Amino acid sequence: MTGDDKNNPWGKPTASKPSKPKSTNKSSGQNGKGGYGGGYNGGPEGPDLDELLAQLQSRMKGGLPQQGNVIVLIILICVGLWAASGIYRVEPGEYAVIQRFGEHNRTRVTEGLGYAFPNPIEKTTILNVQNIRKLEIGYREGYGRRGGSQIRDVPEESLMLTSDANIVDLDLEVQWNVKSAEEFIFEIRDIENTIKKVAESAIREVVGQTPLQPIITDGRSSVATRAKAIMQANLDDYKSGVNITEVLIQDATVHPDVIPAFEDVVAAGQDAETFQNEATIYANDIIPKARGEAIKMIQEAKAYKESQIAKATGDAERFNEVYNAYLTGKEVTKERIYIETMEKVLKNAQKTIIDQEQGGAGVLPYLPLDRAKPASKAGK
Incomplete structure (x- = not known):
């Protein structure tokens, strides 16, 4: 060949x-x-x-090139699998945060398939931003041996001091989700523990400014709303990327050690409220009457004043007239004044008249016992 x-x-x-x-x-x-x-x-x-x-x-040459081909094939398969590991899928409600050599590179917010360079070049973190997560403070909810739900109290978290120096046992549930995927991943290392500490601080601050009675009765919603606002403000300052959606007070009761004293306080408060209501009713009844009496007395005083002034004016005018008449005829005026005075003095007196000209000098004096008897009783 x-x-x-x-x-x-x-x-x-x-x-x-x-x-x-x-x-x-x-x-x-x-x-x-x-x-x-x-x-x-x-x-x-x-x-x-x-x-x-x-x-x-x-x-x-004795089979060595054949073994080399197998190794190359294995390497190619491994490279293919490594390259395929960069494929990811974003479901509805999820974000894909991609890091390149540890630094944030981009965030995919649309659902569907995507690709990123495999590790260690790029790292993809899929984060659900719509899922509502729950945090329990003051209690832990779990399942018992028989499968039923079981609630365990955590006193070091639930016992709080109110503004009126009472102790309340309060259980709180905090619901939250993610509003910024980048801040959630990169800003805070232990995000759940941070949320827990912020929530405990906020609820203790609000409870410490609130009396016991509203917390255990109709003031729970107000306490929860104020605590939520403080939590969100602190988490925003930390750039945590967390949104507090709801704060629920599951239970708020008096600590068992102070229940007797609290019952006494409640009873005293009820008595005070009863007395206050009675006092209010009495005040509502007596005050209008007193005001009416005052108005009546003022009007009577004004009328008396006017009448006295008018009377004094009339008396002064009459005195002037009498004086003028006296200057004209002194004897006649004296007689007239004497007669008028005697009319006033003897008007209501018991009188016995004896005419001396008709032989009154020989009449035997007598005492009218029937008229003197009432007078003696009156003297007694």
Whole structure:
């Protein structure tokens, strides 16, 4: 075979240089009849299969190149799997945060398939931003051995001091979700513990400014609203990327050790409220009456004042008239004044008249006992 025939074993033999005869167990390229190159029209035949296998074995050099090919194939498969590991899927309500060499590179917010360079070039973090997460403060809810829900109290979290120096046992549930995926991942390391500490601080601050009675009765919603506002403000200052959606007070009761004292306080408060209501009713009744009496007295005083002024004016005018008359006739005026005065003095007096001109000097004086009797009783 020529040099070209060695490089192309499937080529045809040349006419100028026939191939040397082979061993008896192998056929030549010209005389053999069994190769792939043979045709039904008697054309030239291709090289013998045994010869080709022998050439391939000689090129493998004892099998080492074959093992190298297997290693290359394994490497290619590993590279393909490594490259395929960069494929990710974003579901509804999820964000994909992609880091390149540890630094934030981009955020995918649309759902569907995406691709990022595999680790360690890029790292993809899938984060659900719509899922509502819950945080329990003051209690832990779990499942018992029989499968039912079981609530365990955590006193170090639930016991709080109110503004009126009472102790309240308060259980709180905080609901939150993610509003900024970048801040949520990169700004704070232990985000759940941070939310828990912020929530405990906020609720203790609000409870410490509120009396016990509203907390355990109708003031829970106000306490929860104020605590939520403080939590959100603190978390925003931390750039946590967290949104507080709801704060619920699950339970708020008096600590068992102070229940008797609290009952006394409640009873005293009820008594005070009763007394206050009674006082209010009495005030609502007596104040209008007092105001009416005051108005009446003022009007009577004004009328008395006017009457006294009018009377004094009349008396003064009458005195002036009497004085003028006195100046005109002194004896007549004296007699008139005497008669008028005696009329006023003797108007209501008991009178007994004895006419001396008709022999009154000989009449026996007598005491009217029937008239003196009431007077004696009055004297007693």
